[in-house]
Amino acid sequence: MSTAEALTITDQHCAENLWIIIQGKLRELYGEATYRSWLGKLNLSSCENGEICMSAPTKFIRERIINHYADTIRKLWQQEDQAIHTLTIQVASPVVEEAIQPANASSNVLVQDKSWIKGADTPTVLKNNRETFFGSLDQRYTFDNFIVGGPNELAYAAARSVADSASVQPGCNPLFLHGGVGLGKTHLMHAIAWHIYNHDPSRRVIYLSAEKFMYQFVCALRNKDILSFKEQFRSVDVLMIDDVQFICGKDSTQEEFFHTLNSLIDNRRQVVISGDRSPSDFEGMEERIRSRLGWGLVVDVHATNYELRLGILQSKTEQLGMEMDKQVLEFLASRITSNVRELEGALNKVIAHATLMNKHITLDIVQDTLQDLLRSNDRSLSIEDIQRKVAQHFDLKLSDMSSTKRSRVVAWPRQMAMYLAKMLTTKSLSDIGKCFGGKDHTTVIHAVRKVEELIKTNSEVSENVVLLKRILQG
Ligand code: ADP
Ligand code: MG
Numbered sequence: 001m002s003t004a005e006a007l008t009i010t011d012q013h014c015a016e017n018l019w020i021i022i023q024g025k026l027r028e029l030y031g032e033a034t035y036r037s038w039l040g041k042l043n044l045s046s047c048e049n050g051e052i053c054m055s056a057p058t059k060f061i062r063e064r065i066i067n068h069y070a071d072t073i074r075k076l077w078q079q080e081d082q083a084i085h086t087l088t089i090q091v092a093s094p095v096v097e098e099a100i101q102p103a104n105a106s107s108n109v110l111v112q113d114k115s116w117i118k119g120a121d122t123p124t125v126l127k128n129n130r131e132t133f134f135g136s137l138d139q140r141y142t143f144d145n146f147i148v149g150g151p152n153e154l155a156y157a158a159a160r161s162v163a164d165s166a167s168v169q170p171g172c173n174p175l176f177l178h179g180g181v182g183l184g185k186t187h188l189m190h191a192i193a194w195h196i197y198n199h200d201p202s203r204r205v206i207y208l209s210a211e212k213f214m215y216q217f218v219c220a221l222r223n224k225d226i227l228s229f230k231e232q233f234r235s236v237d238v239l240m241i242d243d244v245q246f247i248c249g250k251d252s253t254q255e256e257f258f259h260t261l262n263s264l265i266d267n268r269r270q271v272v273i274s275g276d277r278s279p280s281d282f283e284g285m286e287e288r289i290r291s292r293l294g295w296g297l298v299v300d301v302h303a304t305n306y307e308l309r310l311g312i313l314q315s316k317t318e319q320l321g322m323e324m325d326k327q328v329l330e331f332l333a334s335r336i337t338s339n340v341r342e343l344e345g346a347l348n349k350v351i352a353h354a355t356l357m358n359k360h361i362t363l364d365i366v367q368d369t370l371q372d373l374l375r376s377n378d379r380s381l382s383i384e385d386i387q388r389k390v391a392q393h394f395d396l397k398l399s400d401m402s403s404t405k406r407s408r409v410v411a412w413p414r415q416m417a418m419y420l421a422k423m424l425t426t427k428s429l430s431d432i433g434k435c436f437g438g439k440d441h442t443t444v445i446h447a448v449r450k451v452e453e454l455i456k457t458n459s460e461v462s463e464n465v466v467l468l469k470r471i472l473q474g
Contacts, residue, residue, distance in 0.1 A: 019044045021211060022076045028181060029072065029345065033372060038064055039073075043092065050085045052077050055092035062091050137207065141190035147315050149308030152184055155301045159188040162238075162270055163195035166203075172297045174261065174271035178278050179301030182339030185274040188301075189240045192272060196238060203237040210246040214253045233260045240272040244293075249284035258289045265295075306470060309333035309343055316347055327452065328361055331423060334469050336370075336377050346370055375426050381472060383421045383435040389471055390417040393464075402437030415447035420468060422448050 027035045041061050045053040052074075056062035065073075066089055074087040143163070148156045155177055162175050177185045193207045208216075220229035233239060239260070247253045264271050275282070278300070279293035304312075310333040317324045332350075336343045353369045354361040367374065387401040394413040401414055414436060421432045422444065429441035436444075454461040 015044060015047055017215070018077070018080045021080065022073070025076055026069070026073070028341070030069070031372070031376065039069060042073075042089070045090070045092075047084075050083045051088060052084055052086070053088045053090065055090050057092055059091050062089055065089060137190045137193055138187075141187040142194050143191045145315070145319075146184065146187055146191060147308065147311045149305065149311060151302035151304055151308055155179075155184070155188060155299045158297055158299050159192050159272075162272060163192040163199075166200065168268045168270045170268075170296075172270075173265055173268075174273050174293065174296040176279060176293055176296065176298045177272070177274045177301055178276065178298070180276065180303060180339060182341030183301045183303065184340060185301055186242055189242055189272060189274060192238070193240065204235070205238040205240070206233065206236045207240040207242070209242045210244045210257075213241055213257065214247055214250060217253050217256050230256075230260070234263050234267075236264075236269065238270040238272065239264055240274075242274050244273050244275040245277070245282065248282050254285060254289060258286075258292065261289075261292060265292075271296075304337070304340060304343075306333055306473065309336070309340075312340060312343060313347060316344060320351065322351060324361055325363075327455065328363060328366055330469075331363055331366060334424065334473060335374055337473070338377055342373065342377070346373055349373075371426075381424050383425060383427060383432060386420050386424065386472060387417050387435070390414075390420065390468060393468060393471070402435070404437065415450055416464070416468070418444050418447040419451035420465075420472065424469070424472060 023035075023040070026039045030039065038061060041057050042065065043055050045055045047053065054073075056065055070087060070089060074084075077084045077087060143156075143160065146152075146156060158172060158175055159177070161169070162172055177188060179185060189207055193205050196203050196205050217229060220226050241257070244257075247257055261271055273293060275293075278298055279285075279290045282290055282293075310329060313329045313333055317329070328350075332343065332346055336346045350361055350366050350369050354365055357365075359365060384398075388398055390396075390413050391398050391401055394409075394416075396410060396413055400410045401417055403410065403414075405411065418432055418436060421427060421435070422429070425432075427435075429444045433439040433441050433444045451461070451465070455465055456462075
C-alpha cells in the first residue's frame with residue numbers, strides 16, 4: 001500500500017474528500033466560470049448529526065448560492081452519504097475568515113465527528129437490503145428513461161442483456177462501458193441495478209463508484225477488517241464499479257480491485273465496469289489488470305448525434321409535461337453538442353427561466369438564457385463555412401452569397417444561409433449581415449423569419465434545413 005493513498009483517508013479527511021468529489025461534480029454540472037464565481041467560494045465548516053454546514057465569504061454570494069445551487073449541493077452530499085439531511089450555508093464570520101489560511105482552510109474548520117460518514121467508516125455498509133444497496137441509485141436512471149440511438153445502441157443492448165440474463169455470459173464478463181462524461185454510463189449501470197432489483201430481488205447487486213471502493217478499502221485497512229471487506233465484495237452476484245479511472249495509479253487499491261475482479265469472474269459472477277477510456281488506454285494501470293478488464297465485452301458509448309439529442313430532449317419535455325416548440329428543441333439539439341448532461345442542464349435552465357418569467361419559450365429566450373453555454377459549445381463554425389456549404393448544396397458560387405442578385409434561385413439560398421448563420425453561430429445579426437455583402441441587420445431578421453415560417457408550412461424547406469444542419473455539424 002502506498003503511503004500517499006493510506007494517508008488520504010483519516011476521519012477528518014473523509015469530509016474533505018467528499019467535498020472534493022462534490023466540487024468536481026459541481027464543476028462538471030455548472031461549468032468552470034460559474035464554479036469559479038460562486039461555488040468555488042464555498043468552504044466546508046462542519047458536519048454534525050446529518051447536518052452539513054458550509055460558509056460563503058459574503059452575504060451576496062450566500063444568497064446567490066442558496067437561490068440557485070443549494071438544492072443541488074444538498075443532493076450531491078446526500079448521494080455521497082444518505083444520512084445527511086440538512087445543508088446550512090452561513091456567511092463566514094470575520095473571525096473564521098481570519099483563522100483560515102488558504103493552504104489548509106477546510107481542515108481548520110472541520111468538526112471532527114467520526115459518525116457522520118457512514119460509508120467510509122463502516123466497511124459493512126453494503127448489506128443486502130434496498131436501503132443500502134439501492135439508496136444511492138437515481139430513480140430516474142432506468143432503462144425506460146434511456147433513449148437509444150446509434151451512438152449508444154450497443155452499450156444499451158449489452159447492459160440490457162446483462163440485466164436480463166440470470167446466468168453470466170462469459171463473453172460479457174466483465175462488461176466494460178467506456179466513453180466521455182455525460183454520455184449515460186452511470187445511467188446504464190443504475191438501470192441494470194434497478195432492473196435486477198425489480199425482476200429478481202434475490203440476486204445480490206452492489207453498485208459503487210471506484211472512489212467509494214477505494215474509501216471502503218482504505219477504511220477497512222485502517223480498521224484491520226480487510227477480511228470482511230473482501231467477503232462483502234466477493235459474495236455478490238453482480239458487482240458494478242463506476243468510473244474505474246479513479247483508481248488508476250492507486251497501487252494497492254488497484255491490486256485489491258484486481259483480486260476482487262478475478263475472484264468474481266472465476267466464480268461466474270457478473271462484473272460491470274465503467275471508465276472514461278478503453279482498458280488498453282489506462283496508463284498507470286498494470287498490464288495484467290488492463291488485460292483482465294478487456295477480457296469480456298468492451299463497449300464504447302459514443303458521443304451523441306443530432307437525432308439522439310433531439311430524442312432525449314423530446315422525451316425529457318414529455319416527462320416534464322412541457323409543451324415546447326419543435327424549433328426550440330431542434331435548436332438545442334443542434335447547438336448543445338458536448339454531452340447529454342449539458343443538454344439536460346440547458347433544457348432545465350431554459351424551462352426554469354421561462355417559468356420564472358412566466359413566458360412562452362422562444363428561440364430568443366433560449367439564446368439569451370444560454371449565452372455562455374452556447375459559446376462554449378460553439379464548434380467555431382464560421383459564417384463562411386455555412387455560405388460555402390449552402391452554395392454547394394444549391395449549386396451556386398460562394399460569391400452569390402454576398403451578391404445583391406435578387407432572383408429567387410440565389411436569394412432563397414442566401415436567406416437560408418443567413419438563417420443557418422443565426423442558428424449555428426453566436427454572431428450578431430449585424431455581423432451576419434456584413435458577411436453577406438454588407439447587408440443590413442433587418443435583411444437578416446427578414447430572412448430568419450421567412451425561413452422559420454416556411455419550416456412550419458413547407459416540408460421541402462424543413463427537410464432542407466435538417467439536411468444542411470447535418471452537413472454543417474457532421
Ligand atoms: P456518464 O456516467 O457517462 O458521465 P451519466 O449516466 O451520468 O453520464 O449521464 C448524464 C445525464 O444524461 C444523466 O442525467 C442521464 O440520465 C442523462 N442521459 C445520458 N444518456 C441518456 C440517454 N441516452 N437517454 C436519456 N438520458 C440520458
Ligand atoms: Mg458517470
